[in-house]
Amino acid sequence: MYAPIELTSRTIFFRPDLRVMVVRWHTHVPLEAVQADYGRMLAAAEQFGFSDWLLDVRRRDQASAELSAWVSSTFYPVAVERLAPRRLRIAVLSSPALADTYRSDPDQRRYVAYVVDDARPFDLQLFADEGQAMHWLSPLT
Incomplete structure (x- = not known):
């Protein structure tokens, strides 16, 4: 029912048991291709009703x-x-190198501060550990 979706820059997997859409990047591609893949990712989320994303x-x-x-x-x-x-709830699982870029690059620091701000109409958190990211996405009971 929820077959993986292969895109140019990433693969989409579905965890219906957790109601989480898992998106794993596998390569670098030009900005236009990345934007197109984001569009396909959103279409899949709409089609299957997933608003929690890893x-x-x-x-x-x-x-x-x-x-x-x-x-x-x-x-x-x-x-x-x-x-x-x-x-929309997004757990971003980053490498140590990318996390360092988020902290050290002034532009990236500004963008990260913007998207993690509680005033946004979505929730986004950065993680280094997949288990912690999935736990954060777990439904509150």
Whole structure:
């Protein structure tokens, strides 16, 4: 029922038992291809009703400011609108190198501060451990 979806830059898996869409990046591609894959990712989330996402970016060793700006200012607001009334919740699983970039690069620091701000109409947290990320996404009981 929930077969993996292979995209240019990532693979989408579904965990219906946890109601989590798992997206694992596997390669770097040009910005336009990444944006197209984000669109396909959102379409899959809409189709199957998944608003809790684990984004595994551990294979990425860099984050472009252009992509971070687009994701935070364009993609996430569109995703929030299209998934409503469900609240979008995103656990980002990062490598140590990428986490260091988020802390040391001024542009990345600004984008991360923006997306993790509680004032946003979505929830996003950064993780180094997949178990902790999945626990954070677990439904509250």
